[in-house]
Amino acid sequence: MAGANGLSDEFPTAETIEDFTHDIAAVRARIADAAHRVGRDPDEIRLLPVSKTVPEDRIRIAVAAGLQQLGENRVQEATRKYHAMQDLDVEWSIIGNLQTNKARDVAAYAAEFQALDRLRVAEVLNRRLETAGRTLPVFVQVNTSNEPQKYGIHPDELARFLADLRQYPNLEVQGLMTLAIFSSDTERVRKCFTLLRELRDQMRAEVPELLGPGELSMGMSGDFETAIEEGSTVVRVGQAIFGARSTPDSAYWPGMA
Numbered sequence: 356m357a358g359a360n361g362l363s364d365e366f367p368t369a370e371t372i373e374d375f376t377h378d379i380a381a382v383r384a385r386i387a388d389a390a391h392r393v394g395r396d397p398d399e400i401r402l403l404p405v406s407k408t409v410p411e412d413r414i415r416i417a418v419a420a421g422l423q424q425l426g427e428n429r430v431q432e433a434t435r436k437y438h439a440m441q442d443l444d445v446e447w448s449i450i451g452n453l454q455t456n457k458a459r460d461v462a463a464y465a466a467e468f469q470a471l472d473r474l475r476v477a478e479v480l481n482r483r484l485e486t487a488g489r490t491l492p493v494f495v496q497v498n499t500s501n502e503p504q505k506y507g508i509h510p511d512e513l514a515r516f517l518a519d520l521r522q523y524p525n526l527e528v529q530g531l532m533t534l535a536i537f538s539s540d541t542e543r544v545r546k547c548f549t550l551l552r553e554l555r556d557q558m559r560a561e562v563p564e565l566l567g568p569g570e571l572s573m574g575m576s577g578d579f580e581t582a583i584e585e586g587s588t589v590v591r592v593g594q595a596i597f598g599a600r601s602t603p604d605s606a607y608w609p610g611m612a
């Protein structure tokens with residue numbers, strides 16, 4: 356459904372407080388519907404709005420419309436926005452791959468980090484947090500789509516990885532995060548979410564002390580309802596709130612067309 360500008364007609368750009376109020380309410384209604392379909396309480400699902408590529412002026416309007424948390428994929432962009440908008444009452448969540456040379460920034464201001472998949476990053480981040488005198492909620496990213504180029508640790512290595520994280524007391528494991536396969540085939544997408552839930556349940560049974568509350572961060576604009584049906588407790592939603600991005604997703608995820 357690409358429009359003349361190449362952007363999806365499905366996600367009109369939100370410009371005003373009314374636009375944002377409408378989009379946020381619509382997403383929340385869809386979250387509630389999906390939850391009710393499977394007998395879940397919508398209040399157990401956190402909506403994390405994703406503001407990557409969105410400029411400051413529109414973010415300010417979105418915050419005026421009620422957003423209090425914002426997810427950013429890239430640390431550099433998040434850091435710039437954090438400094439520019441320190442006057443706002445908003446928390447910044449890092450949801451993309453982290454390089455060790457940016458760990459200090461994350462340790463300084465991030466409210467959470469959702470894409471932990473390397474021990475080296477855990478080690479550096481832990482050290483930076485120790486220096487800053489903070490702890491940080493983290494999610495372990497799992498590659499549930501079996502695409503070799505994707506970020507995230509392999510499901511078979513999850514138990515070992517969680518055990519290794521015990522060395523880093525300034526990281527507070529909250530649970531698991533994943534990106535589903537990018538496919539219009541809902542059942543293939545669903546399989547990724549089901550796998551993450553099964554892994555969470557298995558870890559809970561075997562090593563509950565390593566998983567914290569056992570949250571599941573899964574679901575984005577195109578697939579959050581399926582993710583909620585499969586047990587998601589955090590949905591990361593950008594385009595359905597802010598409007599379509601002109602930056603292709605391949606800029607954020609390796610190996611995409």
Ligand SMILES: *Cc1c(COP(=O)(O)O)cnc(C)c1O
Pocket residue numbers: 405407428450451534574575576577591592593594595607
């Ligand atoms: C961009 C992004 C999202 C949100 O994607 P939308 O299609 O805008 O909803 C979710 N998770 C991660 C890791 C992202 O980078």
